[in-house]
């Protein structure tokens with residue numbers, strides 16, 4: 471297809487990926503329409519995630535090291551690209567929660583020495599990346615990404631029979647609500663981006679002139695648009711639309727429904743850093759005073775698993791933020807009990823909110839299988855099909871990078887005027 475400058479682009483999905491893609495393409499001079507079934511932008515997985523801008527530590531089990539490489543590459547571009555998209559410099563210290571300390575648990579799938587060796591490789595890759603003075607990790611350029619610390623640092627808080635090694639890292643969670651608000655303002659300010667919310671996309675078809683996309687509004691009215699290019703950023707809704715253009719992947723995939731809790735921790739945990747426990751079916755805690763802590767314990771928070779083209783309709787309620795701690799009492803209790811095995815006393819936390827998000831990844835088996843593809847997240851990103859682009863975001867971390875790559879792919883395909 472001959473792509474011409476100033477053509478109309480339809481971006482499907484207004485999560486972090488769709489929003490970054492829309493801003494990138496509008497910045498290049500395209501007229502963009504962004505459509506989402508939700509009432510606003512970044513309300514789904516991009517709001518439920520813990521905001522970790524991955525440096526690759528948690529993917530230490532990827533034997534080819536492709537995932538840590540991609541995460542470092544994306545992480546040092548996250549802030550510069552986000553600032554480009556929202557059109558201003560940001561004070562990242564106001565947008566971040568406490569950095570992560572990694573705890574290696576006593577039954578980790580990989581031993582501490584191997585983990586530390588892999589972390590050292592990561593450090594080397596980061597040094598190479600950061601040679602480019604334009605890049606930074608959330609506003610700073612630390613020399614070192616991690617350091618092991620004595621295990622008695624949190625002696626009164628963490629059970630040292632369970633957590634055997636402690637590693638401070640530069641890896642940091644961003645405040646996803648604050649970033650959502652920045653994106654929403656940036657989108658609102660642009661008159662070359664039309665935002666269409668509450669419209670569920672049902673069909674995409676090629677026409678002689680480009681594409682026709684149809685959907686429905688809440689009152690049942692049909693919504694229809696013609697476009698020269700389509701960018702599919704629908705995350706859990708992506709494959710169902712790709713499928714209509716015969717683009718079903720020829721490899722296995724999994725959708726997982728994963729909950730997170732927001733909770734007030736007992737005051738004695740007030741000095742805790744954010745925590746990631748490795749390597750296995752454990753959990754993460756994000757500490758961000760005065761906001762509630764974010765808790766997700768894998769064995770109890772993983773509540774759905776699907777290898778269908780679309781995840782079950784029944785997941786909608788929790789993904790739309792309509793789950794309640796009362797309705798999910800068993801999950802909440804199991805989550806607090808899981809964390810209590812590492813942080814005794816944390817089960818007395820007061821849970822304020824429970825909600826879930828969907829995670830799409832390649833693979834067939836769960837993370838307790840050392841060979842599971844879930845330990846890799848490097849085969850993600852933009853795929854181009856003659857004017858139709860479909861983006862497997864993979865991670866919140868990688869969304870700005872993929873939006874920029876989309877922009878380059880389109881520029882390269884458009885003949886100079």
Ligand SMILES: Cc1cc2nc3c(=O)[nH]c(=O)nc-3n(C[C@H](O)[C@H](O)[C@H](O)COP(=O)(O)OP(=O)(O)OC[C@H]3O[C@@H](n4cnc5c(N)ncnc54)[C@H](O)[C@@H]3O)c2cc1C
Nearest residue numbers: 483485486487507515516519522671705707827865866867
């Ligand atoms: C619990 C949890 C924790 C996570 N933690 C992290 C983390 O710490 N760090 C990290 O990097 N990543 C993390 N992730 C992954 C990350 O959240 C996702 O990779 C990322 O948010 C996906 O962004 P997206 O824009 O593609 O998807 P979404 O934010 O889900 O956006 C997709 C949009 O498409 C819309 N849509 C879907 N189908 C249709 C349709 N048919 N019609 C109209 N609109 C449609 C949806 O309403 C939605 O707004 C986590 C995910 C979860 C669930």
